[in-house]
Amino acid sequence: MAPELADGGWTKVASELVALMPEEDEAMLREAGFGDVRMFYMGLAFRGWVASA
Numbered sequence: 001m002a003p004e005l006a007d008g009g010w011t012k013v014a015s016e017l018v019a020l021m022p023e024e025d026e027a028m029l030r031e032a033g034f035g036d037v038r039m040f041y042m043g044l045a046f047r048g049w050v051a052s053a
Helices: 003-016 022-031
Strands: 035-043 046-052
Touching: 022 035, 022 046
Parallel strands: none
Antiparallel strands: 035 046
């Protein structure tokens, strides 16, 4: 990949990605009515959650 393309991609992600703290993600899931909230994956700013409704 050309360096200028990589830089442009990074700028776009940094300006548009809303990354919350794990505690904020969990609180939002609980506020939405989910219980037994558990994180099963975390990589950089991306997380996977399992919860029951």
